[in-house]
Amino acid sequence: MEFVIKISQFLLSLSLLIVLHELGHFIPAKLFKTKVEKFYLFFDIKYSLFKKKIGETVYGIGWLPLGGYVKIAGMIDESMDKEQMSQPPQPWEFRSKPAWQRLIIMLGGVTVNFILAYFIYVFISFAYGDTDITSESLKDGYWIENPLLKKLGFQTGDKIIKIDDVKVHAHSDVLKNIVKTEKYTIDRNGKEIDIQLPEDFLGQLSSRKIRGGLFNLRFPFMVGEVIDTMANKTVDLKEGDILLTVNNQTVKYYDQLSTVMSNYKNQTVSSAFLRGNDTITRELKVNKDGQVGIIPAKDSERFDALGYYDLTLKEYTFLESFGGGKDKFVETVFSYWDQLGKIFTPSTGAYKGVGGFKAIFDIFSDTWVWEDFWRITAFLSIMLGVLNLLPIPALDGGHVMFLLFEMVSGRKPSEKFLERAQLVGFIILIALVLFANGNDIFKAFSS
Incomplete structure (x- = not known):
């Protein structure tokens, strides 16, 4: 039953994000009178689970849940439809539209991803508020079971009082800064101790066979x-x-x-x-x-009542929730950029923690909690938006890169060049997907 709940959340979140992302391309394409030949949830290699043509567009569901796509006429994309591109440009085709219209069409998907994430955070702020735990209430510190943290000198009972010389006020401060943290200052039996993290901390954390939580709350049995x-x-x-x-x-x-x-x-x-x-x-x-x-x-509210820690709840009015949603959105975007920066810096070893579909699947809980589902979906929406902005041909960011070059230089790259760039980008994407999912497999067999 737990697996059914997890896979249901995974597929629902993934489907929602894919459909809305592709809708972000579809709507401006239609507004600019550009023909959209296909709109698909999941990939329809060889055959479709469902398809229906409405007007000039075929809507369908593929069998391979690795993403989705809209096929826009006259656009060099993953379909590599050279026959169509060999014909003279038609007024309804993507390639016939002004560069600024093509740019809006290409940015539509990531724009929707970011807007969706923002409004989910607004909804979460209004419906659930912000629950946290004051650091002062953790009188007996944290439970340290992760072998890497123990190796670095952390012990159960340590209280974290500063992160990179910035005072810690709440439990969330400890968790959200882990990616960019270099130094922790702890209180151990009344004595302040600095623990410096090695540059490859994230790499070591990802590659260890024995895993545990990082800074775990202490609670009764x-x-x-x-x-x-x-x-x-x-x-x-x-x-x-x-x-x-x-x-x-x-x-x-x-x-x-x-x-x-x-x-x-x-x-x-x-x-x-x-x-x-x-x-x-x-x-x-x-x-x-x-x-x-x-x-x-576990029962956080009861543990709070018994004095194990102090739960705080910040509630938002409807208008205040827009500010609360903005704060969560901006914090998550910058945190994910920091994470990407670490991943693309080999010395940090953070690339070892890159995961594929199994890693995303594992984020979801085996119990259905709507607040958690929406928080994860908002994060994945940001992740999808940021990754699609990377300047890799075959991604939205690759198309945007070439369009910006065209708009600045006044020269449009040749279709032959774009075809070759698309092929190179597709190979890069396949390599990244294989690497990420290979990491999942490696971790599964090495744990």
């Missing part, structure tokens, strides 16, 4: 579900019970549990739980691996 096949399946535990002690030893946080239980392998322990406002005691059997067979759960 709360019962989610007792596994039916484990020895404790008959113990009277309910979802939401919070573990307090094991054999009178306090277990405040989930990250302390494995260390405590490792001392009681193949034994029975007396454990105290908080149920509502009452404390109950239960006998738990610990197996040979130091496990009790209980799946933990």
